[in-house]
Amino acid sequence: MGAAANRAVTLRDVAxxxxxxxxTASKAxxxxxxVRAETRARVVKAAEQLSFSPNTLAQGLITQRSGxxxxxxxDLEGRFSIPILMGAEDAFGSDQTSVFLCDARGDTIREKxxxxxxxxRRVDGLIxxxxxxxxxxxLGELPVPVIYAYAPSDDPADLSLVTxxxxxxxxxxxxxxxxxxxxxxHITGDPGYGAAQDRARGALDRLAEEGLSLAGxxxxxxxxxxxxxxxxTRMLLDRCPDVDAIFAGSDEIARGVLDVLHEERIDVPSQVxxxxxxxxxxxxANARPPLTTVDLNLEQLGRTAAQRLSAAMDGTPVSGVExxxxxxxxxxSTAPLR
Amino acid sequence: MGAAANRAVTLRDVAxxxxxxxxTASKAxxxxxxVRAETRARVVKAAEQLSFSPNTLAQGLITQRSGxxxxxxxDLEGRFSIPILMGAEDAFGSDQTSVFLCDARGDTIREKxxxxxxxxRRVDGLIxxxxxxxxxxxLGELPVPVIYAYAPSDDPADLSLVTxxxxxxxxxxxxxxxxxxxxxxHITGDPGYGAAQDRARGALDRLAEEGLSLAGxxxxxxxxxxxxxxxxTRMLLDRCPDVDAIFAGSDEIARGVLDVLHEERIDVPSQVxxxxxxxxxxxxANARPPLTTVDLNLEQLGRTAAQRLSAAMDGTPVSGVExxxxxxxxxxSTAPLR
DNA sequence: CTGAAAGCGCTAACAG
DNA sequence: CTGTTAGCGCTTTCAG
Numbered sequence: 001m002g003a004a005a006n007r008a009v010t011l012r013d014v015a016x017x018x019x020x021x022x023x024t025a026s027k028a029x030x031x032x033x034x035v036r037a038e039t040r041a042r043v044v045k046a047a048e049q050l051s052f053s054p055n056t057l058a059q060g061l062i063t064q065r066s067g068x069x070x071x072x073x074x075d076l077e078g079r080f081s082i083p084i085l086m087g088a089e090d091a092f093g094s095d096q097t098s099v100f101l102c103d104a105r106g107d108t109i110r111e112k113x114x115x116x117x118x119x120x121r122r123v124d125g126l127i128x129x130x131x132x133x134x135x136x137x138x139l140g141e142l143p144v145p146v147i148y149a150y151a152p153s154d155d156p157a158d159l160s161l162v163t164x165x166x167x168x169x170x171x172x173x174x175x176x177x178x179x180x181x182x183x184x185x186h187i188t189g190d191p192g193y194g195a196a197q198d199r200a201r202g203a204l205d206r207l208a209e210e211g212l213s214l215a216g217x218x219x220x221x222x223x224x225x226x227x228x229x230x231x232x233t234r235m236l237l238d239r240c241p242d243v244d245a246i247f248a249g250s251d252e253i254a255r256g257v258l259d260v261l262h263e264e265r266i267d268v269p270s271q272v273x274x275x276x277x278x279x280x281x282x283x284x285a286n287a288r289p290p291l292t293t294v295d296l297n298l299e300q301l302g303r304t305a306a307q308r309l310s311a312a313m314d315g316t317p318v319s320g321v322e323x324x325x326x327x328x329x330x331x332x333s334t335a336p337l338r
Numbered sequence: 339m340g341a342a343a344n345r346a347v348t349l350r351d352v353a354x355x356x357x358x359x360x361x362t363a364s365k366a367x368x369x370x371x372x373v374r375a376e377t378r379a380r381v382v383k384a385a386e387q388l389s390f391s392p393n394t395l396a397q398g399l400i401t402q403r404s405g406x407x408x409x410x411x412x413d414l415e416g417r418f419s420i421p422i423l424m425g426a427e428d429a430f431g432s433d434q435t436s437v438f439l440c441d442a443r444g445d446t447i448r449e450k451x452x453x454x455x456x457x458x459r460r461v462d463g464l465i466x467x468x469x470x471x472x473x474x475x476x477l478g479e480l481p482v483p484v485i486y487a488y489a490p491s492d493d494p495a496d497l498s499l500v501t502x503x504x505x506x507x508x509x510x511x512x513x514x515x516x517x518x519x520x521x522x523x524h525i526t527g528d529p530g531y532g533a534a535q536d537r538a539r540g541a542l543d544r545l546a547e548e549g550l551s552l553a554g555x556x557x558x559x560x561x562x563x564x565x566x567x568x569x570x571t572r573m574l575l576d577r578c579p580d581v582d583a584i585f586a587g588s589d590e591i592a593r594g595v596l597d598v599l600h601e602e603r604i605d606v607p608s609q610v611x612x613x614x615x616x617x618x619x620x621x622x623a624n625a626r627p628p629l630t631t632v633d634l635n636l637e638q639l640g641r642t643a644a645q646r647l648s649a650a651m652d653g654t655p656v657s658g659v660e661x662x663x664x665x666x667x668x669x670x671s672t673a674p675l676r
Numbered sequence: 677c678t679g680a681a682a683g684c685g686c687t688a689a690c691a692g
Numbered sequence: 693c694t695g696t697t698a699g700c701g702c703t704t705t706c707a708g
Contacts, residue, residue: 027704055458055701061686098456099438288564364687377693399685
């Protein structure tokens with residue numbers, strides 16, 4: 001059918017059927033101790049018969065808790081929001097808390113609108129997930145706690161959760177070094193992204209510790225696209241034909257790198273090892289060969305966001321920027337030399 | 339700050355500040371006619387001063403409408419749910435309706451849980467988005483209207499919205515024919531998917547109308563992966579070297595097809611035209627050359643779902659299966675012969 | 677142990 | 693035009 005809509009069954013119906021008062025029915029259903037076992041059983045049975053489901057709105061009116069949180073994202077399309085959102089969703093048990101999803105699409109006006117709607121729905125808290133890992137404007141002082149995920153707030157009084165891009169760059173290069181590579185190049189995306197800078201910085205740091213410098217002389221900044229990955233690789237091969245490893249700043253770029261290497265009949269990983277970043281599954285797993293990459297651990301980030309938010313809702317707010325670890329995911333595009 | 343949480347301001351506070359009764363304040367704020375303009379102004383000003391935001395829960399208690407809908411998806415990861423969800427989100431103006439997002443991850447138990455929670459939150463309606471375009475079990479009779487999107491319900495009494503896969507297959511082949519191709523092959527995914535069967539069927543139909551049959555003799559069913567696209571293409575080239583167009587059942591497969599063609603130095607589109615399916619942006623737009631493909635119009639599907647749901651909530655339920663059109667998106671991997 | 681009464685924040689008659 | 697009263701569905705004192 002789909003649309004059956006009789007009047008919804010209320011606690012009063014249950015009470016009537018069980019032959020008790022509404023108050024008693026309420027206590028029985030909520031496991032309050034001061035109810036005779038026999039009575040409770042009768043009420044529970046009645047509730048089941050009518051398939052009663054308590055009106056959460058009414059409960060919320062009393063308890064001053066709606067049992068909902070708002071998830072304000074700037075780019076749903078983006079692959080970043082989704083895992084975070086899933087992590088958050090399952091950290092709040094579905095029984096306890098439901099999440100309102102709002103996509104502002106990078107539009108401040110729309111964000112304001114959504115915020116207003118959420119507040120008027122009396123959400124108990126808010127998670128704000130940004131589109132890219134750069135600082136975003138704080139929502140300011142709000143009547144409910146807020147956690148910023150992925151993109152940190154510009155106000156240090158807020159709590160922000162971000163991925164460790166510097167650590168990721170370091171991890172990637174470290175892995176390459178452990179594979180015995182010494183002539184390591186770094187091709188990455190838009191230098192305007194904090195993520196590009198941080199990943200490069202981590203890579204450079206680790207290289208320096210080893211007394212190594214970058215093959216090709218410098219970081220190849222460009223765009224977050226396969227095409228740039230291809231173009232940069234061609235130039236790199238030209239200038240530095242003896243490169244033995246390439247750290248790509250994203251999986252998209254890495255795909256471009258692999259393509260050109262394949263074209264030039266340079267074997268991966270035996271001649272050149274390649275490592276990506278993001279673990280964008282459809283790109284990384286389908287690559288030829290499957291791509292070793294740095295996984296952002298985004299679900300974990302989402303779970304942590306939910307936990308911090310719960311803590312804040314229970315009166316233990318935290319502030320500052322918390323950096324969450326990323327991890328290496330090895331597939332076949334890297335291997336020890338020889 | 340983040341957690342400021344004084345007591346939320348209520349209509350009573352506004353009324354007091356404006357020096358009127360709660361009832362009058364309510365009327366003033368809700369644009370009821372029977373309020374003197376001067377009074378209304380005073381109330382509105384007071385509300386602004388206190389940055390009052392009406393408690394939607396309380397309103398819902400009275401109007402018997404929560405102004406929320408549930409979005410029950412089976413695979414958030416999947417690229418399919420997201421655009422649908424976005425379309426739905428913006429078809430319900432954010433001022434009117436907010437959406438609860440729940441991901442059941444293909445687990446029936448979890449689905450039941452979510453359903454229960456949603457119902458107890460008194461959602462006004464439900465959109466159920468499946469993971470793959472095959473029939474799924476109906477949720478049965480519910481106290482609110484339900485729309486099934488992408489994956490149709492097995493109960494014809496429900497309303498389901500699906501994409502036109504047969505039409506899509508037809509569209510793809512039609513385009514190839516208009517490009518002057520006569521030796522058209524079809525490489526596609528898992529034959530257990532209705533989508534694979536339907537796309538093939540549409541392709542075959544259109545071919546038949548033209549008196550043509552499939553290059554390579556039959557449909558190449560396999561898996562939804564780049565690797566299968568590559569493997570199938572190699573076999574195809576072997577068996578049928580004069581093929582002049584390949585219709586791939588998905589963009590992933592198409593990427594594999596392009597790879598092998600490139601390897602064999604067969605030019606796309608001058609020698610062989612290639613068309614994909616799904617318009618999975620990161621794959622299609624970054625392909626070499628950029629991939630002509632069939633766009634599923636998923637946002638539109640989401641919008642339509644929202645509209646149908648609104649209609650049903652207003653008392654105009656519909657049932658059956660509604661098939662929504664897909665559309666051709668031409669990029670550079672197809673072109674007229676010569 | 678059980679029920680009557682009050683009230684969460686808001687709206688909707690109905691009097692004044 | 694404005695205020696009083698009742699009540700949405702539920703929980704929670706407080707008497708019985």
